[in-house]
Amino acid sequence: MTSPVSGSDGAAGAGGGSRAFERLAEPVRRWIWRKGWTELRDIQERAIAVLMDGEADAILSAATAGGKTEAAFLPLLSSVIDRPGAGGFDLVYVGPLRALINDQFARLEDLCAETGLKVHPWHGDIAAGVKAKARRNPSGVLLITPESLEALFVLRGREVPTLFASTRAIVVDELHALLDSPRGVHMRSLLTRVEIAVGRRIRRIGLSATLGDMGLARAYLRPEHPESVELIQSRAEGQELRVQLRGYRAGGPNRPVVEPEEARDRGEGTPAPADLAARRAIGEHLFSKLRGSRNLVFAGSRQNVELYADLLRQLCEDRALPNEFFPHHASLSRDHRSFVEERLKAGRLPTTAICTSTLELGIDIGDIACVGQIGAPWSVASLRQRLGRSGRRAGQPAVLRMYATEAALDSGSHVADRLRLGLARAIAMIELLVEGWCEPPRAEALHLSTLTHQVLSVVAERGGASARRLYATLCDRGPFRRVDPPLFLRLLRRLGDPEVALLEQAPDGTLLLGREGERLVEHYSFYAVFHTLEEYRVVAQGKPLGTLPVSDVLVAGMTIVFSGRRWRIVTIHDRDKVIDVEPDKGGRPPPFGGDGGLVHDEVVRRMREVLAGSDQPIYLDAHAADLLGEARREFFRLGLRDRSIVDVGSGVMLLATWSGTTGNGALALALLQQGFRVANFQGLVEVSSQGETGADLRGALSEIAGGQGLLLSGEDGTLISEKFHHYLDNELLLADAVSSRLDTSELPAMVAELLGE
């Protein structure tokens, strides 16, 4: 048979194409031929060269649907066909989504039909009988989620060495989405535990989108030898990017008539008419530009998804057109979500999904004409991932339409509104995106919640384990490398405390599951390491206001925005999950309050540059340009070009740190400890003295600059944000928070700079 990739038309591209193809096993080549592929992609060519030789770990990095899966499996399957294994799964694929596993199953089954190898999908939706069959007769390719692999360790720990006895590679999909998250650390711990169970190293292949710092990704894949991880990045040409950023003034020049029905329905928690006007204008623009093609619009929250989907559907109906705009988020039924996904994938009908991050990752949904983004997202990495869904066909530009809404101003407007921080962030992110920057993976945290989970899991797997063995498995060889022996011992003592009862110790020192530990491990909810958000009830003077998910550090004294109003937290009752608040005086509720995602230092630093600068970005429409002009005049008026501490009147001071969320949050907490009232914005901390005796702000800042800033006791707030945190004591919780969510290390230097020292 003639190789389809070595034809005389030169389709094989630059050098070696046919050589790579010829190296693949015969059934694999036949499959490629049958598929009618005219060439292998660049990343596939190079992956074949690397993966057919040697045993090196590798990261294959390319945009979504860049052919990464085939790049990994064509050579890996070839090597299994050439040298069959002696029993057990030959190859393992770990994927973070069930939908992804179903998708890969269909593709690999087709490929493996030619080869005689079996493919076993394994996740929560797969029938128990199918899994039992795979367990009794393991071979070929296993496709599994991290949670199902965890369940395998807990329930069938003794079968693990047999099941993976001849596994020659583990492929980890969507590596960029896991990294230093609890789930990523969990997955890495499982990889090590498989290796320990079979008593040898197993090759690791990571599939990833392009990251800001691929070096860190290598360290995540193989912490003990990052330098040995081969990096295979797609050389595909950077595609053309077309961007427009449109500005909207809530209640400004675009103000339409408020519809009577919407006005009637307006109550607590729904937007004010001014926001409604801007939303309607954005909706009409989306309608005019997106109708008739395939698009994704990221709306930022489930509520916004519903609002915009409803608006766009209405616009279709008004014009007697069939609807082509559909909402997509996690609270919608699976049926509805698959309907939208299938319709996008099939591509026969024009379709726009208005979505949350549900459609950021996952299965291939085909060629997208345009990506809409309402408001700036939290990270440039996420923006890049979303944009990766657009314009993938050769020669097609990627199109990004961003929409920023800013408040209408009056004499009482808050300085955060006047500085147009949302617009500034959108501009900062677009510029960083164009420059090719994106957030590096965050420095490794302690992950004490996930470590607690893995301690219980290893004890369950082996029916008991010594402290030494646990440390060797999880911290020496596993991913919890920042945990030193004294800290690990402190954690074990806490877990073994009779009141906690996760562990108990046999007379010979072996650690066994305690009463509570058994209860946890026996329930299926144990297998997932990530937290499903708990809601705290918010109560104002005995009257319930609603519920609030607590996902970040909340502390008594902080100002939050809730139910459209501004409150100060009086006390937090962790056990009863109640937050007592009282109304907070002064100003209007700021648009940026409370908690949210982590915005990186570099993004906030760039926001300052945008506000301090004078260039007019060409991708702004007239309204956005106007808004930017206003923001720059305000920046200048406040003297923020030269000053970092500004008196804005009424005893309120503005500290311009221009630091990201973790640094800004640490300063806010430190000042709170010194008796100030604090509100936290992007790059800014607003401070006022409370009580009659006005505390000395500069004096307090000098103390913080001297390193005496944080005396966190944990008594006055909640540091509980992850699934197993509530078993830990304050000391452990603080260590964990400081390692991940509160950047205290930079605090003295940051404050010294504020003071101009």
Place this chain on the structure above:
DNA sequence: GACCTGCTGCGGGCTG
């Protein structure tokens, strides 16, 4: 001013 992800074993009732 977020968003997202995952899950076993067993018994009872029903169908073919």
